Amino acid sequence: MNCARVKAAVSGFEAEFGDKVRVHTISVDTPEGEAAVKKYNFQSHGLVLFDPQGQLIHKRRDHMAKADEVHQILVSQLRPQHQDGGT
Numbered sequence: 001m002n003c004a005r006v007k008a009a010v011s012g013f014e015a016e017f018g019d020k021v022r023v024h025t026i027s028v029d030t031p032e033g034e035a036a037v038k039k040y041n042f043q044s045h046g047l048v049l050f051d052p053q054g055q056l057i058h059k060r061r062d063h064m065a066k067a068d069e070v071h072q073i074l075v076s077q078l079r080p081q082h083q084d085g086g087t
Contacts, residue, residue, distance in 0.1 A: 003063065010070065017078060033045075036048075046061040
């Protein structure tokens with residue numbers, strides 16, 4: 001990953017959220033990176049978030065990734081879900 005904005009969007013999340021978040025960066029200059037750019041329809045790079053089951057929950061291409069947006073998504077995804085419908 002060569003973009004400072006995308007790096008800023010993910011830096012610190014593993015430390016903040018512990019083992020609930022795993023950050024994996026891929027250089028766009030590798031076959032894996034080139035495949036990801038094509039798969040997610042990025043122009044050059046981007047950011048994708050998956051839930052624990054591997055389902056895509058968010059993506060932003062190129063310079064559209066914002067740290068505060070990613071943080072809010074992670075907070076909402078990691079919020080404990082109540083089984084009884086209560087608060």
